[in-house]
Amino acid sequence: DSGVTQTPKHLITATGQRVTLRCSPRSGDLSVYWYQQSLDQGLQFLIQYYNGEERAKGNILERFSAQQFPDLHSELNLSSLELGDSALYFCASSVGGDWSGYTFGSGTRLTVV
């Protein structure tokens, strides 16, 4: 157990729907990162939050949004889902400095049918 908790582990939904993925960072970690892992795109950085504020944005679609709450847990919202959004979504956390490396959760596997 890495200390980073992601729920749910699996999600199956239809095209056009909206889903919310949840992440609780490791105790004491202030930064949360979201990554998408797909077969053809590899690991893509989506977005980072630090202590409740957006810190960096990567290849995140406009249909996707995220937030980090005062208790530091984070949610990734995916809307108007398309078949191509099927992927593993990972959350990671760190104390603050990216240079030290991240701790990853076990991921949420999203299947859009």
Added chain:
Amino acid sequence: GDSVTQMEGPVTLSEEAFLTINCTYTATGYPSLFWYVQYPGEGLQLLLKATKADDKGSNKGFEATYRKETTSFHLEKGSVQVSDSAVYFCALYSSASKIIFGSGTRLSIRP
């Protein structure tokens, strides 16, 4: 922009063989370098890291040396085990781009 290139897999070895997985990078400045490992059905785990040139990261028998002159961070292990079967990701952190990952190398070890 910053990028990481690692050898394509899959790599298949026999138990107790010597392992090398090549990784090179392109970055401005002096990025920190990482190797992550992903076992089936799990998230990525930090395997080792190096934060400056000539540093050697090591963990669980794996080693990698930060070579600035060749912009490389190759992963090595002297004697692999079946339990080392996983996907290995080389990654770098620079202040400009956060942590970015290579495409991953799948390693399979035959008993």
